[in-house]
Amino acid sequence: xxxSVYWNPILETMPREKLQALQLKKFKRIFTWxxxxxxxxxxxxxDAGIEPGDIKTFADIRKVPKIEKSMMREIQGPGKNNxxxxxxxxxxxxxxxxxRQTSGTTGQPVYQADSWQDWxxxxxxxxxxxxAQTYRxxxxxxxxxxxxxxxxxxxxxxxxxxxGVEVVPGGVLxxxxxxxxxxxxxxxxxxxxxxxxxxxxxxxxxxxxxxxxKDLNIQKITVAxxxxxxxxxxxxxxxxxxxxxxxxxxxxxxxxxxxxxCHHQAGLHxxxxxxxxxxxxxxxxxxxTEPGKKGRLVATxxxxxxxxxxxxxxxxxxxxxxxxxxxxxxxxxLDGGIIGRADDITKVKGVLWAPSxxxxxxxxxxxxxxxxxxxxxxxxxxxxxxxxxxLMPGYxxxxxxxxxxxxAKLRLQTNLNYLLDFKTYGDLPRFEGKGKRFQDLRHx
Amino acid sequence: xxxEFDLNAMVQKIQTLKQNAxxxxxxxxxxxxxxxxINRISASIRVMELDICDAADxxxxxx
Numbered sequence: 001x002x003x004s005v006y007w008n009p010i011l012e013t014m015p016r017e018k019l020q021a022l023q024l025k026k027f028k029r030i031f032t033w034x035x036x037x038x039x040x041x042x043x044x045x046x047d048a049g050i051e052p053g054d055i056k057t058f059a060d061i062r063k064v065p066k067i068e069k070s071m072m073r074e075i076q077g078p079g080k081n082n083x084x085x086x087x088x089x090x091x092x093x094x095x096x097x098x099x100r101q102t103s104g105t106t107g108q109p110v111y112q113a114d115s116w117q118d119w120x121x122x123x124x125x126x127x128x129x130x131x132a133q134t135y136r137x138x139x140x141x142x143x144x145x146x147x148x149x150x151x152x153x154x155x156x157x158x159x160x161x162x163x164g165v166e167v168v169p170g171g172v173l174x175x176x177x178x179x180x181x182x183x184x185x186x187x188x189x190x191x192x193x194x195x196x197x198x199x200x201x202x203x204x205x206x207x208x209x210x211x212x213x214k215d216l217n218i219q220k221i222t223v224a225x226x227x228x229x230x231x232x233x234x235x236x237x238x239x240x241x242x243x244x245x246x247x248x249x250x251x252x253x254x255x256x257x258x259x260x261x262c263h264h265q266a267g268l269h270x271x272x273x274x275x276x277x278x279x280x281x282x283x284x285x286x287x288x289t290e291p292g293k294k295g296r297l298v299a300t301x302x303x304x305x306x307x308x309x310x311x312x313x314x315x316x317x318x319x320x321x322x323x324x325x326x327x328x329x330x331x332x333x334l335d336g337g338i339i340g341r342a343d344d345i346t347k348v349k350g351v352l353w354a355p356s357x358x359x360x361x362x363x364x365x366x367x368x369x370x371x372x373x374x375x376x377x378x379x380x381x382x383x384x385x386x387x388x389x390x391l392m393p394g395y396x397x398x399x400x401x402x403x404x405x406x407x408a409k410l411r412l413q414t415n416l417n418y419l420l421d422f423k424t425y426g427d428l429p430r431f432e433g434k435g436k437r438f439q440d441l442r443h444x
Numbered sequence: 445x446x447x448e449f450d451l452n453a454m455v456q457k458i459q460t461l462k463q464n465a466x467x468x469x470x471x472x473x474x475x476x477x478x479x480x481x482i483n484r485i486s487a488s489i490r491v492m493e494l495d496i497c498d499a500a501d502x503x504x505x506x507x
Contacts, residue, residue, distance in 0.1 A: 010451070010499045022502045120487040121494065273499070303494050 005263075005327065007131035011273035012329045019330060020058070023276050026302035028055050031064065034308045037090035040075055041310065061311075062278070062287055066298055068313040069102070072110040072254075084111040091115055091306045100151045102253045103434070112151070112253045115306040119158075122256050122304075125274050126159035129260030132269070132327070133222060133247040137164030141189040144170035144178040144200065145433075151253045152433075156191045156222065165189070175432070179204045179216070186217045191249075194228030194238070195435035197221055198370040201241035202430075213243030222260075224249040225434045227356045229261075230268065230337025233363035237370060248337050250316075254309050255299045259334065264326050267333035276300040278311075279318060282342070291320040292335070296342045315342040317354070344438055348376065348383045351415050355438040358387065361409050367395040367402050371428040376440040383442065388421045390428055451500045458497055462489050 003009045014022065032052040034041035045051060048065045055061060075086030082089045089096075091113075098114040114122065135141070141160050145153045147169065160167045168187055170178045179200060182190070192200070204210040212218065221244050228234035229248030238246045248268055251257035258275045259268040270277050279288040279295035288295045297316040301309040317340045321333040339345075340354040347353065355374055362372045369390040377384050389406070391399060399422050410418050429436075465482050472478035 008495050010449075010496065010503075014499065014503070018499075018502050021505075022498060025502065026498065115487075116484060117487045117490055120491050124491045124495070274494070 005132075006329070007128045008273075012128070012331060014273070014330055016330055019272050022273060023302065024058065024061075027061055027276055027300060028052065030300065030302055030305070030308055030310060031055055033305060034090060034310055038308065039081070039087040041088065041308065061276070064311050066311045066313045067309075068315075069107070069110050069254075073108045076111050077108065085113045085307060086111075088307055089113055090308060096306060099149070100154075100253055101149050103150060110254060113307045118304050118306050121274075122155050123158045123162055125251075125271060126155040126257045127162050128271055129247075129249050129257060130156070130159050130163055130165070130222070132260055132262040132329075133220060133249075134263050135160060135163055135165050135189065135220070137166075139189050139220075140166040140168060140185060140187045141191065142168040142170050142178065142182050142185070142187040144173070144175075144182075144190060144192055144196065147171045151251075152225070153191050155251075155257055175200055175203045176208060179208060179210060179212075182218065183210065183216055188217050188219045189221070190218055191222040191224070193225040193431070193434055194223045194234060195226060195431035196433065197223055197238050197246070198234075198241065199430045199432065201238070202370065205241075212241055216242070218242050218244045220244055221246045222249050223247070224251065227338050227340060228359065228363075230334075231356055231360050231363070233360050235265075237363055250338055252314060254312055255314060256301050256304060256309070258299060258301075259337075262325065262327040262329065266325055267321050267335055268337045269325065269327075269329055269331040269333050272331050274302055276302055279320065282317070282345075288320070291322045294319045294339060316340075317342055317345055344440075346376070346440060348385060348416055353414060353416065357414050358410065359437075361406070361413050362387075362389060364409070365402065365406060367392055367398055368406075369425055369428070371430065372437055373428055374438045376438075376442055378442050384419060385416060386419045386421060388423055388428060390423045390425045393425050451496070451504060455497050455500045458489060458492050462486070462493075465489060 006012045035045055035052050044065050050063060075088060076084055081087040082093065095115045096113040097116045098119050100112045101109040143153050143157055157167055157169065168181065168185055170181065173181060201212045204212050221238065221242060223229040223246055229246060235246050247261045247265065250259045250268060259270045261268055278298040280298055281288055281295050294317055297314040297318050299312050299314050316338045318334045318338060321335040325333060340356045345352065345354045358374055362368055369392055371390055373388040375386040391402065403420055406420065407418060465485050469479060469482040
């Protein structure tokens with residue numbers, strides 16, 4: 001294998017048993033660091049009766065209490081120590097150089113502090129992704145996102161610069177201006193959310209008369225923020241719309257940039273040199289080590305020191321793929337990327353159901369637009385799923401046929417029935433950031 | 445094709461860089477421009493420790 005395909009061949013091709021030894025060593029280090037420097041973590045661990053000397057094996061790691069967003073909300077905010085970060089902070093506030101926050105879609109935003117050291121580490125983590133996706137110093141990448149308080153593609157910007165990629169910041173430009181800038185500069189790469197990649201492409205084609213696949217030069221796109229990058233039908237739509245290769249990438253404000261597809265586009269690699277990933281069974285909470293079984297991600301950022309992230313319940317649903325990738329990396333992969341959010345995966349009529357399964361079906365129909373909305377509700381005691389979709393222009397007379405085929409496919413894929421509502425093209429919301437397409441009203 | 449690198453030598457060079465950075469800071473008499481640039485350099489050196497030295501500790505153990 002050509003070593004130049006790796007950002008860091010030492011870490012990326014490390015034998016699995018060595019990689020696990022590295023993770024254990026690093027876990028002990030970050031645990032000790034947090035215990036010694038963060039009142040929050042020390043309190044948490046003392047209450048659980050665990051201290052640094054107790055961590056000797058992976059089994060010991062599983063005794064370490066998990067953290068989650070709600071715990072951050074309790075220690076952060078006005079009137080709390082070390083405002084706004086709370087007493088999780090492990091460094092003096094004078095060492096904090098960067099503020100970000102979560103979007104707050106599930107409650108009060110979580111505030112995230114980074115020292116310059118952590119910022120460099122985060123950029124290094126993202127560099128693995130871009131290099132694996134063939135970004136090089138011959139590329140010109142336009143970043144069409146609002147450079148603001150959310151972490152979004154900030155690390156992509158700095159990692160691309162580190163690789164030598166020429167970065168065009170598409171900050172406050174509107175969608176049309178971004179497309180024109182892309183065309184003017186012959187940019188050959190971009191990174192955005194799945195929803196925005198689709199939306200931009202439609203705006204170019206339908207409002208501007210620009211066919212992204214023919215009139216623009218975009219050859220590779222990194223997507224993040226939504227599951228669609230690993231949903232085959234959604235990926236196919238993006239690739240056809242733009243005439244480009246689409247690579248999935250994932251991460252979060254609290255954890256960092258932990259997963260990415262390599263150029264083989266064969267599932268998300270997880271960066272096991274910088275992070276520890278544990279998958280918990282959805283019902284029993286037991287740790288899943290075997291491939292092919294879905295569970296929720298518990299993640300540790302092994303080297304993030306200002307505001308450590310140790311055994312964070314990410315509420316992402318994933319499953320291992322331990323088959324070797326053709327790229328030669330020893331990092332394991334995830335089948336289907338992030339399959340869904342634990343908050344969204346729910347039982348409907350007794351069947352375990354995820355919105356991403358519906359997306360895969362809807363986006364497999366060329367007669368339907370990119371957009372859809374799902375509303376779960378109750379009719380009497382029975383669960384009901386309403387699915388709103390749009391017919392593409394030119395297919396308005398095909399509703400009966402599409403309805404029949406769509407219901408059949410949905411039933412096959414999810415074992416459930418749906419109430420279909422066909423909307424006029426353009427009626428459903430479009431998104432620049434993460435799309436919001438699912439509501440569960442059953443408990444309102 | 446296997447990459448050609450000398451892990452031991454890389455670790456030594458990284459430690460030398462780290463030491464040089466600390467020594468430069470020590471003799472700079474608090475000049476802010478030096479101090480803050482050393483902070484940035486030190487963060488990059490730390491990333492190389494994570495990239496190389498941590499791995500070397502594991503890979504070279506028992507050699």
